[in-house]
Amino acid sequence: MKLAPDEDIPEPDRVPGAPHPRHTPRVIGQDTAITDFLTAADSGRLHHGWLLTGPRGVGKATLAWAIARWLLAQGAPDRLDIPADTPVSRRVNALSEPGLMLIRRPWDDKAGRLRAEITVDEIRRLLSFFHLSAAGGGRRVAIIDAADDLNTAAANALLKVLEEPPKDGLILLIAHQPARLLPTIRSRCRELRLSPLSPEAMAQALTGLGVTGDTDALTALAHGSVGEALRLAGQDGLAVYQQIVDLFATLPRMDRGAVGKLAERAAKRSGAEGDPFDLVMTLLDLFLNRLARAGLSGPPLPQAAKGEGALMARLSPDAGAARAWAGAQADLSPKARAGKAVNLDPAALVMDMLIQLGHRAPT
Template sequence: MKTDPADIPDPDRVPGAPHPRMTARVIGQDEAVRDFVEASRGGRLHHAWLLTGPRGIGKATLAWSIARWLLAGTDSDDLSVPGNAPAARRLAALSEPNLQLVRRPWDDKANRLRAEITVEEIRRLLSFFHLSAAEGGRRIAIIDTADDMNTAAANALLKVLEEPPRDGLILMIAHQPARLLPTIRSRCRTLRLNPLKPDLMTEVLSDLGVDQDAVALAALSGGSVGEALRLAGQDGLKRYQQIVDLFATLPRMDRIAAARLAETAAGRANADGDPFDLTITLLDRFLTRTARAGLMGAPLPQAATGEGALLARLSPDDRAARDWAGAQARLSARARAGRAVNLDPAALVMDMLTELAHLPPAQSALPATG
């Protein structure tokens, strides 16, 4: 039975956030915007651009803003386009004939999104460039994300890049560009985007209607709007506070509180995310921030009440920092490997917490005094 297109989730949209094509402005990426605008105005518009940087910092928003700006024919310095411009309305409705979106397709047989961008999607891109060439005008393709291409798709795309279509522009989004073929990277001009600073994160999250602590979300998400939205949608700040409160009981960890945290990882994954993945991700963040505290002092801003004092106590020097960093790499990988073979998620988290409670820096940490 064929799935209704309205029921197919967008593989290129963060749960809880609008699709990037609906975002009217690019925030915090002024250098990348300026580089593209100057290249366009100077007649140096390369046929393929690789938009790189951590996940969730605005790469897709920038790609859609570039496409909207070029197709609308406006001349703004910041890629802004009036919302009532015909090209802007067509892009919002995914009805722009001069734009092709390449992303992971839906598998009707499996009733889920495919894990990869297949060669069939790149062949459709070839047809788009060839069939629309006779109509004239600029044609733009957005690939979100290039990391998702399988080997056959990557090889097919390479042929397009080797013989670029006239008046064609390809915008490729890549979270991990090192995974792409070197020959693909060498045929693209790179725009590197950076994580957003806390004040800009606050501005973006406010625009998106997030009423949680934007400063804490910025600290915990590493400047990624997409990650901040994921955390906000899954009560990530509340869960992280639970982790901080648990480790505050060291050197004798509260086993009841530990078991309660472990049980939260056993919930069923849904459209908002996977509770196990969230728990391990937050433990990773806690351990990373703890390790950094031993080298650079407790991080600012804090991501939870009492976090700064706790990290200073758990990780007072570089030796403790190395212990926490080693534990993060070792235990996180072990927990995720165990989950991959369907071991009990609560047991995996409890095992991780038990080992952390017996680390030398955890055992030597004195409880806070009032």
């Protein structure tokens, strides 16, 4: 069965502009999760289902692929690292390893796009994989990325697999929001929880991925998520954040021309790098959250844009201002995102939100 994706088909489990997690040689900043797994493996009672949880972009998929390589290559008991030039690593990177099955959102040939969910047909492929490969012996590993994408029928089918686990089979489920999974699926898996990366680990990871520029600012905005930092870097997110800071610096009379420019940016067509509307809204939310926190504990460090600290000290000098900014964000941001979901004009949505923020700014 061919697993390798067509070069023209996007991989749903890959951050735009970044290498796929299977090509990442090391897991950075998640030593506790690695130790927990290796300790369980060393006990000789390795559970058949593992639920890898934590925020997006902190290394859950990278860890899943590292575990898969380690199991299939029968790696050393004290470390997960498997050299890239081993036959197993080469086959895993090419998605041609017979002992490995990857389950993710499939491509819809008729619609010409990725499906929104993992369907039951994909779980049926998983059942066939476990049954057909059993005769060959050896460990068999499946990665589901992400389990959040399972539709109801697929989740129920997966539950049956977990209830009757295949001999020498192991399933790694990546979940960004594990609470959305069936409780019975969660109860049949052992959880490995990954945490946001420290600034030092973020710097190490971004340097290793070849990210240049202001990595301190990326780290400040990404909240310990390498995936989010890569997305911001790939979509010129630091420049957009600077644009937001410069716009709010025009308060108390917000510059309407600057409002229009940011709204126009949000209305650009989505591309391989991502959705401009989502980027603008994400950065607006981050700015408002940082602004609210500034009223409680002072301007954040490090600054993520030139002049950010002084601006936040002016706009959010106390707890009352912090509450006002937090309330405005909680009220206006969901409305804008809901409007986009029903195909309202993204430029108009962003412009309306910014104008209302200008009116509601504490004085």
